[in-house]
């Protein structure tokens with residue numbers, strides 16, 4: 001498999017981008033679970049990708065890891081139905097885990113299924129040991145919706161206790177430059193001081209930056225990781 005070329009971007013100088021993208025590329029499928037208690041206990045930092053159905057969570061994971069089909073992405077909303085874990089680490093030594101979560105807000109799912117899933121997700125976000133960071137993916141054409149706001153509320157106490165938090169505005173290629181700038185500033189206000197990045201899987205925009213941020217989350221003691 002050929003890896004994505006590294007393009008230096010603002011906020012992620014080339015050496016850091018290379019480290020972060022190389023690390024991301026080590027991702028391997030670890031396990032899948034429909035329920036929280038089926039997830040294995042893990043002793044490494046876990047970073048969860050959450051957001052509305054179809055926001056681009058699975059595509060974001062595939063882009064960051066430079067693997068086309070690691071996470072299942074699909075035009076059909078509701079494609080991800082389990083919590084899928086991917087192990088990261090060089091020389092087969094796992095040092096972090098990415099978690100791809102099913103999206104919420106998918107209209108075609110029955111009310112009882114929605115409620116059940118929302119409960120699993122809330123329990124996961126509130127109680128999963130090792131959860132170090134949350135990446136909330138949001139389609140900037142929709143903006144943060146009521147469900148996203150509800151999730152931010154659930155997360156607030158854990159963020160205050162040190163949980164890392166990033167909002168990724170996906171599908172930036174669908175916006176003009178002016179719309180991108182506007183989406184960024186509006187979401188920054190809503191994020192209450194949290195980090196926000198523009199991202200496009202199609203144009204590889206924001207990829208190095210997000211990878212570097214996640215690397216810093218997972219390696220807080222490493223040189224250069226104190227700014228995340």
Ligand SMILES: Nc1nc2c(ncn2[C@@H]2O[C@H](COP(=O)(O)OP(=O)(O)OP(=O)(O)O)[C@@H](O)[C@H]2O)c(=O)[nH]1
Pocket residue numbers: 051052053054055056057058059060072073074075076077078079080081101102103104170171172173174199200201202203
């Ligand atoms: N143009 C464009 N399309 C994207 C981008 N990222 C994702 N998509 C498309 O958006 C659709 C949904 O992507 P997924 O990654 O499956 O979304 P998801 O959030 O994992 O969805 P669920 O698993 O249903 O929660 C797919 O058709 C992707 O090709 C992007 O950066 N640009």
Ligand SMILES: [Mg+2]
Pocket residue numbers: 057058059072073079080100101102103
């Ligand atoms: Mg998905």
